[in-house]
Amino acid sequence: MVSQSLENVRRGYRPAIASLLEQIEELQTKESQDGGAHSELSTIFPKTYQQKTGFFKAGANVVKRSRAKVGVIFSGGQAPGGHNVIAGLFDACAQIYSEFELLGFLEGPRGLIEDQWIALDAEVVDAYRNLGGFDMIGSGRTKIESSAQFEAVRKTVTAHGLDGLVVIGGDDSNTNAALLAEDFVQHGVGTQVIGVPKTIDGDLKNRFVELSFGFDTATRVYSEMIGNIATDARSAKKYTHFIKLMGRSASHVTLECALKVQPNFAIIAEEVQAKEQSLGQIVEELTDLVMARSKVGKEYGVILIPEGLLEFIPEVKRLIDQLNAKLEVSALEESERAIFESLPRLIQDQLLSDRDPHGNVQLSHIDTEKLLVQMVELELKRRNFSGAFHPLTHFFGYEGRSGFPSNFDATYCYNLGFVAAALIKEGKTGYLCALKNLMQEVRDWQPVGVALVDLIEMQERKGKLKPVIAKALVELDGGPFLSFSEKREGWKLGDDYVQSGPIQFGDSADLCNAPPLTLALESSVVS
């Protein structure tokens, strides 16, 4: 009963590669007109603030480099495809250098600080090709913040004589990468720091970075589950499913899943914020939906909820801010106290008892989906609803962070690894890897080195101005949201659920390789 495992099959998958990256040893950057000279950043990034984003072009330089030593870390939450960034980096280095060493620092930035690492040779890398998770070297959320931590990292990279350090992470980790690059230059440390845009949330993107990796796979995994549940709802005609989806800072995941599955309702937090909706208004809308469906004989349904919803409801945001500041219900202002008292007991308890080490409310621990269910139940009662309402709640998050990368993510990440190697070869530091034209054939993908300072702005964090890469929120005038808002009225009473099914890894490009709808709709190549 030794049957072929999917792990083994996937290890043998060979991602396609952009034409420009095929001759990576000949690749050169040409600087773009964009960006550069961010004078407001000159105090924090005196050495790097004038760097410019560069598109790669084929070069004429065919000298094979002699040797290199490169380190790599995963930073933050898992996203499918991370191992392929490392595989691409490895294969590209093998192509560029006569000799090279790749060091994997363990459990995120902590591995850099504490100099914990393993050698990533062909055997290790091959074992993880096209597989999900970050378990090759682990990940972690340590931030490099104190000067002692910066010093420790300088010590580590200097001791190893690293030519490059690749940081695979989200917005925070890439801000950290920019600070590290600046710090190294300031201290005469030659290690070049290169970032890679990772996050299943899809909120790390801008005019150069079309998409973060992992978003495609994660939304496909969630959509498989939601589609299965929706088909079940349409079959059993009994339950209304309230499904919360990961993505605290932006609703891209919920929007992509809504576009894929066509549920009866999907809350987009950015819209709630723009319309300044109250919690009560959202509950009313949901109650209207339940009653309207009941009226046409449909006492079941599927509703999608973004994890970060509560923070986007202005009045709840104020309540949380006050709780964070004062910790006591008795100290709340009157209007916030009224909102607090309107909440179900379960949620009141979670708001009061579940605090992080800084005393802040742990919003990710709040069962927003249960909160909405209980408030809808109360509202139905208030309206003397006589029909049936059987709610069930779900939360999908961890299921999608470490799934087998889709062909799209596997290929995208493999190419990003090549871009990282190209940037190191070109002597760049403080750059983020990107590929433009992702909606085109892989061979036409355009490698880009994005100057991290191009993405950084100063924002207030706890009363202090800090450099950050702003999270990209759902744009209410963007293609994905407009497509959603055109169709959603029809989805309310219909049962137009689409079952997208499990991710396929076969030979049908149509079925297996398509990028997410969000990317397609943003690129306006919609048919």
Next chain:
Amino acid sequence: MVSQSLENVRRGYRPAIASLLEQIEELQTKESQDGGAHSELSTIFPKTYQQKTGFFKAGANVVKRSRAKVGVIFSGGQAPGGHNVIAGLFDACAQIYSEFELLGFLEGPRGLIEDQWIALDAEVVDAYRNLGGFDMIGSGRTKIESSAQFEAVRKTVTAHGLDGLVVIGGDDSNTNAALLAEDFVQHGVGTQVIGVPKTIDGDLKNRFVELSFGFDTATRVYSEMIGNIATDARSAKKYTHFIKLMGRSASHVTLECALKVQPNFAIIAEEVQAKEQSLGQIVEELTDLVMARSKVGKEYGVILIPEGLLEFIPEVKRLIDQLNAKLEVSALEESERAIFESLPRLIQDQLLSDRDPHGNVQLSHIDTEKLLVQMVELELKRRNFSGAFHPLTHFFGYEGRSGFPSNFDATYCYNLGFVAAALIKEGKTGYLCALKNLMQEVRDWQPVGVALVDLIEMQERKGKLKPVIAKALVELDGGPFLSFSEKREGWKLGDDYVQSGPIQFGDSADLCNAPPLTLALESSVVS
């Protein structure tokens, strides 16, 4: 952006068929030596209790039957493959009869009682081939119990002049099918009743029925999710995941997923019952696990819990029985009261407030996974555990009931549909469709008509003897459990998680067509 959808691709899949079923018009039954003459059932099944289970063999009768009219219902919870039973039935009827009509009664037995139906022609059937859910005609849990209901069903089938009625359902529904068959014979109604063994729980099986349909797909969907979560746990090294899995009456689902994914721990309720474990002992075992893993630097893990656990813990069973009988905590006996008081508040509330219309505790609403988490937390505190314990809970059930059927389930169900048609052609009533030799090539599958009375026994239900098909529990001396118990010690401290990944529908038979491990291990063809 019109890409090929998996729904469309799957509609085109052509399941293989058993050799004997290819020439279905020539098929004959030969009666087996087994079963027959269940005299204790003679009062309830006076007309059918002597029926015998029959294996099909190739016949010489090549007369094409002229015409037939057949009805079909789904009964109970969804299971992947149901649509293919109907597709097989349809194709087999097309082969056997010059003319035939297939009627789909809507929303389960209720459709029969109320005579609600749709015609299932080629267009309808083709639209659902190889797709999950029961949404072609819906399902329902109505039981045909009162004499008025039996009369209504007789009226419906007589009015339509149905030759056959196929009931696709679990143990209860097939018991109901047996009663319906008997009732029809008693009343001179010629409609033959044929059952099909459906349930994702895997607890409808016996010496003729090797497996119920839907179990393979559902456990593959759950294992995909569990494997993803396990890989995430091994990457982040932060969370201990408590994952509850559907299956209230038996732990087959949990056992199959454990064999597939190799978690750190899996509770098998049948073992708990056999060992007469207390809730406290289970909590101690789990706490031991958490502490042992912490000691080797692994403050994360994956634990599987069967939905029906609480009923298998003798002391909790007694507590629930007393609560069902008396409804009041103050009326509990001393030992049960002590157990009640040892439970976390959340669970106490659920036990007291969540009652079904008969006043019974709704065990399926109890968050057993949260109960265990809270009790492990208390026990860790009691033991002065100084490590980190970050639990997360999940429940997977509805995600798997309506997924795209695996090739195995799609093929199995399609063949079951043929068996149903063969039994109708042979004039049988009160029979359950089965296929023996499922571990062999599809062409060698042996069609069987199992006399339903062969499966029925009398059991006490609320003080009355009732005919039931006993649920098949996990056998502690069976191949699957023995294989599990051999390996599980090694899984505790190791991270031997296997990521089985999303169900594949490609051309690799090895990867796409393998039957569940439970079946393989029960058949002892283990390599």
